[in-house]
Amino acid sequence: MKDNKTEKKGFTNWIDERLPIFTFINHNLRDYPTPKNLNYFWNFGSLAGITLVIMIVTGILLAMQYTANTEIAFDSVERIMRDVNNGWLLRYIHMNGASMFFIIVYIHIFRGLYYGSYKYPREILWMLGVVILLLMMATAFMGYVLPWGQMSFWGATVITNLFSAFPIIGDYIVTFLWGGFSVDNPTLSRFFVLHYLLPFAIVGVVALHLVALHQFGSNNPTGLDVKSEGDTIPFHPYYTVKDYLGLGVYLIVFAGLVFFAPNFLGHPDNYIPANPLQTPAHIVPEWYFLPFYAILRAVPDKLLGVLLMFAAVLILFFLPWLDRHRVRSANFRPFYRQFYWLFIINCFVLGWVGAMPAEGIYVLISRVATLYYFGFFLIIMPLLSKFENTPALPSSISAAVISEKFDSKEPAGSETYVK
């Protein structure tokens, strides 16, 4: 029984009592206590979410105009570019949105890698993120097939043929994926359906990702746990406004790409209709797959190359157990920090050799880079976990923030922590 005096009035309260959505929003987007020292690298999660929404909205509108049939798919895309009102804008947003999505998500992942966001108690949060990455890769790959240009067709052929590397069952898998004996209409048709379906699966995993995030809250640049209310500030208005600013900058870059260089990241060969009788002279995947493509080509053995390429992504699932060092943030790990930056450079090197022809010096570079990629995870991380000493950590987020503000070398109220 409620006391009449304390009963809340108003329409939103009437609803909230029966369906607590406003409480939910308040809890997760307003009062939500967030570490007060987050830097701009913590913008990339919300940016990824916004990009997902942009991709779904533009994708649904494109699907209203697109026809998934090998006879007319290419023409239907050209019709979108020429006849549909603002169709060029719609397609360029979606096309470049895919690239922006990967830029955002890669930075988001590198952020987690630097600040140890995958460590206890956020292991499942991290693994759900890897699931999102895998779904994104599948979705992006199938989306690239839909315009049915030369790169679409040959990209689809090469990537699906990866599965033929598996002994005995390989050929059956490939025939099954194609729904025939080559990439053809049944392939295009199912790719379109899956390309439409998977983003909604991503939305579902993103929801789980957020549930897992809000269980312990965001990590922060110090990697320290939140110890008191003084370490946090409410999400609104402090981080909503920070996210807005980041969003503004992001949309400027996004719009710059869409309006001034819409085909910069694409390949001109994809404006040639698919021709099953002629492979383009130089075939490369979209830029966001290049590092993995480089790993594939670095290995002279077909099966091993395919396995290593898949392993390059799947190894991320095991990160929380490969890096068992108790300090999260690389800010307090002098050795890890060096190897981390080398790893970042190494990823760019892999991306670069992935775009180069697989011959001469490039093969050697790709092999060295592949070794470092796996060595970072499988050798360096476990060894550092055991042997890396760290300087004294600040006693709390607040202490770290204050010591930074007053530019003192010695963290205020520091506690000695040596591994």
Add this chain to the structure above:
Amino acid sequence: MSEKDLKDKDTIPSVDEEKRDFLFVTTAGLAVAGGAVTVFSMVDTMNPAKDVLALSTTEVDLSPIEEGQSLTVMWRGKPIFIRHRSEGEISDASNVSVGELKHMASDESRVKNPKWLVVVGVCTHLGCVPLGQKIGDNKGEFGGWFCPCHGSHYDTSGRIRKGPAPLNLEVPPYEFVTDDIIKIG
């Protein structure tokens, strides 16, 4: 620092309220305007595209149609009924007292040349295509068209005379390019 402290202006002496309001209003205003333009251009993609609009006129040669015959042509995905009316049909249509009609319109107002009746062949009730174009079709009680869906009867001027339809068959915009050719749309 709590929210209360921030609101307390004394602790932050340098806040220029006017400047803050200006920045807030201009930022929010621009964001709303940009968002509105974006949403509009995205929704606009669902409007008829240029290739659809390019199909919005149809030319028809009337010379093969004998008196008493009808022709159905497509215009914007809809059937257009063209009837070469006989003297009897014309007089049937023009002798009706306009005042008695459900949807009042004289026959003269519905034709450019009394010999040729051009109407959109879509029943104004719920969009079925009425019968009466082919020989042997039920033309209804008034010798024009009969809609089989819900029993609307149209006369030889395409006007609704009996049944649930509220309006006469629509006359599309058209013009005689020559005596024998019309351009619909």
